[in-house]
Amino acid sequence: MKEKVKVLVHFPVILIIDDDPTILRSLQINLEGDGFEVMTAGTGREALDKLKTKLPDLAVVDLLLPDMHGFELCRKIKSFLDLPMIMLTAVDTEDSIVQGLSLYAEDYVVKPFSYRQLLARIQRILKRTQQVLPQEQVLILDKDMCIDFAHHTATVNSREVGLTPCETRILSILARHPNTIITSQALIDEVWPDGEGDEARLWVNIRRLRRKLETDPDKPSRLITRRRLGYKLVVARTNIPASQLASPA
Secondary structure, three states, X not given: OOOOEOOOOOOOEEEEEOOOHHHHHHHHHHHHHOOOEEEEEOOHHHHHHHHOOOOOOEEEEOOEOOOOEHHHHHHHHHOOOOOOEEEEEOOOOHHHHHHHHHHOOOEEEEOOOOHHHXXXXXXXXXXXXOOOOOOOOEEEXXXXXXXXXXXXXXXXXXXXXXXXXXXXXXXXXXXXXXXXXXXXXXXXXXXXXXXXXXXXXXHHHHHHHHHHHOOOOOOXXXXXXXXXXXXXXXXXXXXXXXXXXXXXX
């Protein structure tokens, strides 16, 4: 029987967080029409709950939410997820704009806003944050591990785990050069081209990846450290592109 070919198409996922249902509906319709998958939330708590079920590629966040300030929501999100954000708010004070851009957001858009300008900003940020992904969106690294870069997930020993965008970028760089040591500085420069990365931030993400990918994170066999040099991803066989993946029977 001829094997079926598994073709994966990724539509970037945008999370819109705003208490105005008109804005939520309008952005959802327009963004879906432009090829995005859209998640919506009317409160900070609803947004946090949705992040437990699916990882978006970018979030658009209003500051004046009914249950918490947008900065507080961003702080909570950043504590566990390296998620690109755009502030979309009526708050236009200089202090708010500086705080938002300094601590949380890639961009700051003041209401009322132009949808075309917001779309251009979303596309610009996604182009930068996803530019290090390999050409193949899904790679089988060995019989026990498959990485879906587009959807920020990895399947390890038949168990699916979610990956943050930052973790995905680190893995994508290491997977492009399997069984090869990549220096810490090279990883930092590629993962954080804006200059916000450092050794400590890289190590935190490596440690999180080991908890997700390793059978014993304290004795890693996949994600190896070479002291004072860098890191390498141990791969048992040649990567297989998504176009050659067979779907389950």
